[in-house]
Amino acid sequence: MDAVPAGADNGVPPKEVTVILAVASVDTAGLPPAERFDFWQDVVARESVAARISSAHAADFAASARAVDLGVVRLGAWRYPSLELARTPRLIRSSDPELYQLALPLNGHGVVSQQRRSGRLGPSGFALIDTVRPHGSRHAPDRTAAPLETLTVLVPHRALPLPPHRAAALLAAPIPADAGMGALLAGFLRRLVAHPEQYAAADAPRLDRIALDLIAGTLAGQVEAERDLPVEVRITGLRARVEAWIREHLADPGLTPAAAAEAHHLSVRALHRLFEGGDTSVAALIRTARLDRCFRDLADPRLRHLAVHQVAARWGFRDRAHFSRAFRAAYGLSPREHRARSIRT
Numbered sequence: 001m002d003a004v005p006a007g008a009d010n011g012v013p014p015k016e017v018t019v020i021l022a023v024a025s026v027d028t029a030g031l032p033p034a035e036r037f038d039f040w041q042d043v044v045a046r047e048s049v050a051a052r053i054s055s056a057h058a059a060d061f062a063a064s065a066r067a068v069d070l071g072v073v074r075l076g077a078w079r080y081p082s083l084e085l086a087r088t089p090r091l092i093r094s095s096d097p098e099l100y101q102l103a104l105p106l107n108g109h110g111v112v113s114q115q116r117r118s119g120r121l122g123p124s125g126f127a128l129i130d131t132v133r134p135h136g137s138r139h140a141p142d143r144t145a146a147p148l149e150t151l152t153v154l155v156p157h158r159a160l161p162l163p164p165h166r167a168a169a170l171l172a173a174p175i176p177a178d179a180g181m182g183a184l185l186a187g188f189l190r191r192l193v194a195h196p197e198q199y200a201a202a203d204a205p206r207l208d209r210i211a212l213d214l215i216a217g218t219l220a221g222q223v224e225a226e227r228d229l230p231v232e233v234r235i236t237g238l239r240a241r242v243e244a245w246i247r248e249h250l251a252d253p254g255l256t257p258a259a260a261a262e263a264h265h266l267s268v269r270a271l272h273r274l275f276e277g278g279d280t281s282v283a284a285l286i287r288t289a290r291l292d293r294c295f296r297d298l299a300d301p302r303l304r305h306l307a308v309h310q311v312a313a314r315w316g317f318r319d320r321a322h323f324s325r326a327f328r329a330a331y332g333l334s335p336r337e338h339r340a341r342s343i344r345t
Contacts, residue, residue, distance in 0.1 A: 021196040021204060027064040037061040040080070047076060048152065049131045050095040052088060057081035062147070068196050070208035072159045073215075076152040077193040083148070086136040098157045099131045100167065102215065104177055104186055106149040110139035114172040125174040126182060128167070128219070132157075135172070151189050153215065161216050161230050166223050173222075181218040184240050188214055213237060238264070239274055243285065250290050253316045257282040290315045291330050294323070298335055299342035308335045 026043055028036040037058040044053060047067050055061060063080040103112070103126065110121035114135035119127055121139055129135045139148055160167065177186040192199070192207065199207065217237030220226045226234060242264055249255045260282060261271040275282055293315045297303050303311065309320045312335070317323040327335045 021068060021199045021201055023196050024067045024069075025065065028061055029064075033060040036063070044085075045095075047074075048154065049087065049097060049099065049101070050091045052086045052091065054084045055080070055082050066193060068193055070204050070211060072156065072208050073211045074154040075189060075193050075211075076154070078150045078152065079147045081147055082140050084136075084138045087131065087134055089134055092132065092134065097131055100155045100157065100160060101129050101131060102153040102155070102175075103127045103129070103137075104151045104189070105139060106151065107144075107146065108139055108141045108148045110137060112137040112172050115168070117172040119172040119174050124176065124178050126177050126186075126218070127172060128170045128175060130168070130171055133171070151186075151193060153189065153211070155212065155215060159212060160219075161212075161228075161233055162219055163228055166228060167219060169223050170219055175218065175222055181214065181221050181237060181241070184244050185214040185218045187244075188240075210236065210240075214240060235274065242271070242274065242282075246282075246286055247289055250286070250293060250315050253313075253318050255286060255316055257286070260286075287326060288330070290317065291327060294327065294335070295331065295338065298339045301343070304339075304343070308339065311335075 024047070028039060031039055037055065040061055040063050041053050043065060044051060047065065057080075061081065063078070065079070066077045068075040103121070104123075105121050106123055108122075112119050112121055112127040112129065112135065114129050114133055119125075121127055121137065127137070129137075139150065141148055157164070176182045188211065192211075213233045213236035216229055216233050217226070217240075220229050226237075242260055245263055246255065246260055249259075252259075257271055258268050261268045264271070266274070271282055275285075280288065294311055294317070297306075297311045297314065298308065306314075309323070312320065312323040317326075324334060327338075331338060333341070
C-alpha cells in the first residue's frame with residue numbers, strides 16, 4: 001500500500017503542527033477490471049498473510065483497504081464484494097510470520113475453519129486464527145448489493161500474554177463482539193480505523209498497548225484465563241470496562257466516582273487507584289465526557305429547539321452556572337457563543 005496522511009482520503013487536511021497517525025490505503029477503482037483481482041491478492045499477501053484467494057467477483061473486483069500500523073499491532077479495514085481464502089501448508093512453509101489474526105466481519109455471513117473446527121463468520125463475533133496453522137474462510141454478502149467489510153488485527157505470537165494452549169482453544173471459535181470485553185475491543189478498533197486522523201503519531205505506542213491489553217483480556221475471558229494475564233493487562237481491561245460504563249451513564253445526574261465504584265464492586269479508593277498514572281482522574285473523565293456531549297449537541301442544528309440549560313441537563317449538569325463555568329474553562333467561550341458560532345458556520 002502507498003502510505004498517505006490519515007484523513008487525506010476523506011477531505012480532512014493534515015494538521016500543520018501535530019504529526020498524525022499515518023495510514024496505508026489502496027483502492028482497485030483506479031485499475032482496469034482485468035487487473036484488479038491479481039493486484040488485490042498481492043495486497044493481501046503484503047499487508048496480511050500469504051493465502052490462496054478466490055472470489056465470485058474476480059472478473060471485476062471492486063475493493064479497498066486501509067491499514068494502521070501501531071508498532072506491534074497492525075489493524076486493517078477491508079472492503080470487497082466476496083472472498084474465499086485458504087492458507088495451505090505450502091504457503092505456510094514459504095511464509096510464516098507467526099501471527100494471530102482476529103477478524104470481525106461488519107456485515108455478510110460466512111465460515112472460518114482451523115484445527116478441525118468451524119465457526120460462523122458474522123457481525124456479532126470475532127474469529128481467531130493462527131497463521132502458523134492451515135486454515136480457510138469464506139465470506140459472502142447477505143441479500144444486498146452492499147460491499148462486505150471486515151476489520152482485522154494482526155498480533156505476533158510473542159506479544160500476546162496468553163499461553164499458546166489457551167489461544168489454541170479459541171481458534172475458529174466464535175468470540176462475542178457485542179458484549180463484555182469483546183464489545184470494548186470492537187468499539188476501540190472501529191473508532192481507530194475509521195478516524196486515525198484524530199490521533200497523533202506520538203499516541204501510537206499507547207494505542208498499541210491498549211489494543212494488546214484489550215485483545216488479551218477478550219481472549220482470556222473466553223477461556224477463563226484472566227489469572228494467566230500480567231497484572232497490568234488486567235488493570236487495563238478493568239479500567240476500559242469502567243470507562244465504557246461511565247460513557248453509558250453520562251446522562252444520569254447521579255453519576256459520580258462513588259456510583260462507578262459501586263457498579264464494579266470496588267471501593268472508591270480502589271477506583272481512584274485504578275486510574276492513577278493515567279491521563280485523567282475518574283471525576284475529570286466524567287466531566288470531560290459530559291462537556292464533549294454538550295459541545296456536540298449545542299452545534300447540532302437538529303437540537304436548536306432545546307435551550308442551553310436543557311442540553312446541559314441532558315448530560316447530567318444540573319447547575320446552570322457550574323455548567324457555564326466548566327464549558328468556558330474547557331473551550332474558551334460560553335455555551336451560547338459556541339452555539340451561535342456553529343449556526344453561523
